[in-house]
Amino acid sequence: MSRARAKILWLALLGVALLTTLWAGAQLVIDEAGDDGGAAAFAALGAELLTSQGFTERVEMRAKALASGVHSTQLKASIARGRALFYQVRTVEQGLGPGYNGVSCAECHARPNPPGRGPAGRFARVFSAGPRQTYSPSPTAEARVAQSRWLAGHASRLPPAPFREIGRRRPPDLRGLGWIEVVPVEQIQRQTKCDSPKAPPGQVCGWAPPKERGAGSLRFGAKMVTATLEEFITGALYFEHGQTTRAPMMNRDDDDVADPEVSEQDVIDLANYVAFSPPPGGDVFEGKGLKLFRQVGCADCHWGDFEIDGTEVPQFWSDLLVHNLGEHHAELDYEERTPGTHWRTLPLWGLRDHQGPYLTNGSAKTLADAVMRHGGEALQSRKRYQELDEGEQNELVTFLKTL
Numbered sequence: 255m256s257r258a259r260a261k262i263l264w265l266a267l268l269g270v271a272l273l274t275t276l277w278a279g280a281q282l283v284i285d286e287a288g289d290d291g292g293a294a295a296f297a298a299l300g301a302e303l304l305t306s307q308g309f310t311e312r313v314e315m316r317a318k319a320l321a322s323g324v325h326s327t328q329l330k331a332s333i334a335r336g337r338a339l340f341y342q343v344r345t346v347e348q349g350l351g352p353g354y355n356g357v358s359c360a361e362c363h364a365r366p367n368p369p370g371r372g373p374a375g376r377f378a379r380v381f382s383a384g385p386r387q388t389y390s391p392s393p394t395a396e397a398r399v400a401q402s403r404w405l406a407g408h409a410s411r412l413p414p415a416p417f418r419e420i421g422r423r424r425p426p427d428l429r430g431l432g433w434i435e436v437v438p439v440e441q442i443q444r445q446t447k448c449d450s451p452k453a454p455p456g457q458v459c460g461w462a463p464p465k466e467r468g469a470g471s472l473r474f475g476a477k478m479v480t481a482t483l484e485e486f487i488t489g490a491l492y493f494e495h496g497q498t499t500r501a502p503m504m505n506r507d508d509d510d511v512a513d514p515e516v517s518e519q520d521v522i523d524l525a526n527y528v529a530f531s532p533p534p535g536g537d538v539f540e541g542k543g544l545k546l547f548r549q550v551g552c553a554d555c556h557w558g559d560f561e562i563d564g565t566e567v568p569q570f571w572s573d574l575l576v577h578n579l580g581e582h583h584a585e586l587d588y589e590e591r592t593p594g595t596h597w598r599t600l601p602l603w604g605l606r607d608h609q610g611p612y613l614t615n616g617s618a619k620t621l622a623d624a625v626m627r628h629g630g631e632a633l634q635s636r637k638r639y640q641e642l643d644e645g646e647q648n649e650l651v652t653f654l655k656t657l
């Protein structure tokens with residue numbers, strides 16, 4: 255056998271071994287799922303949907319429809335069905351439970367109108383089994399949302415050890431998220447200044463966590479766990495409502511309704527409804543507030559220069575990257591990919607419609623508090639904000655309230 259041939263054979267064998275390992279890992283998770291009602295696996299799930307179901311094509315379709323403003327009759331019908339599903343009050347017969355947090359999407363995403371933000375105090379409790387130490391093939395598989403409500407006949411339970419609570423997150427505004435879904439991968443990567451989450455002290459770095467399998471790049475969730483709305487929504491159905499889909503690791507639970515409880519078309523319809531909901535914000539006044547925002551370096555992170563096929567993406571005030579905000583604004587570590595101190599830059603569009611608390615964990619009562627809680631990579635920017643006189647600080651905060 256020639257050397258080149260031997261090399262190809264060797265590589266092929268290695269590939270098979272790798273796939274078998276991944277597959278065995280996934281099986282193990284499914285077995286675990288049987289024990290505790292299901293383990294989360296956003297990353298693995300994404301890979302499956304992406305490769306098997308025309309997932310990329312749908313994102314491309316959304317990109318075209320958003321850029322052109324033209325919606326086909328088929329798309330319009332899907333959005334209308336998605337809207338009804340978003341408001342739908344789920345019943346036990348539809349697979350609600352056994353554990354769940356809410357009976358409808360709108361319950362947690364309605365301010366000022368669906369699919370907006372959650373009411374204050376409506377936090378998700380996130381649990382983790384720690385970075386890569388257990389059974390999972392993917393680090394994100396180890397974070398999951400706990401359920402606070404249980405159907406009659408099911409004792410309430412928290413994710414079992416080694417899972418422990420690592421933090422609480424509030425439901426974000428979902429309006430206009432299609433624009434975030436369709437930003438081309440290369441345009442996000444162009445802005446990164448780091449190839450690992452570690453930034454030199456005091457410097458703005460910005461990092462795009464890698465997607466381990468499947469196409470696309472991560473952009474949804476405070477910790478950047480999925481590339482697309484369909485993936486995130488599959489998780490929302492499973493964790494928030496106890497509804498199963500065809501997706502691996504979210505495809506069974508221990509209630510009496512046959513799995514999968516939600517069809518793929520329903521997931522697509524929900525994604526289309528969220529994607530095409532009118533974005534928040536609008537006209538931005540190019541005055542002193544914006545000037546100060548740039549001057550103190552807020553725009554180093556809260557700025558996106560994105561376009562699809564020559565159409566400008568509305569400014570959502572985020573670079574779609576993950577940044578270290580410092581130890582005092584951290585969850586317990588749960589995955590090596592996005593450390594506890596690191597967060598996706600929260601888009602600031604829609605702030606005009608919201609009241610505090612701010613930040614993902616709701617730790618800031620006011621917008622000024624939110625700025626003051628920025629440390630880590632944002633430390634210099636926060637210091638420059640503190641050096642402004644009171645009038646200028648007010649000007650900047652008032653500007654935020656117009657976004």
Ligand code: HEC
Nearest residue numbers: 355356358359362378423424425474475476486487490494
């Ligand atoms: C009990 C409250 C609750 C319910 C019910 C709920 N969500 Fe959420 N949702 C959240 C929280 C909390 C987050 C933030 C999670 C995070 O960042 O890790 C979130 C995040 C999201 C995101 C990601 C947004 C982003 O900017 O990255 C999407 C999309 C989403 N939810 C869609 C839905 C849909 C669709 C439904 C109904 C099928 C739903 N949610 C039901 C609480 C809820």
Ligand code: HEC
Nearest residue numbers: 551552555577597598599600612613614624631632635639
């Ligand atoms: C190094 C990057 C970085 C810089 C610089 C930065 N931010 Fe942020 N900002 C973030 C990240 C990341 C979050 C999300 C934190 C979270 O999810 O809890 C955030 C969150 C926020 C929020 C909370 C929004 C909400 O909906 O709760 C506000 C307000 C905000 N930033 C304003 C500012 C202002 C004003 C400045 C400039 C003084 C600034 N930021 C500078 C990265 C940055």
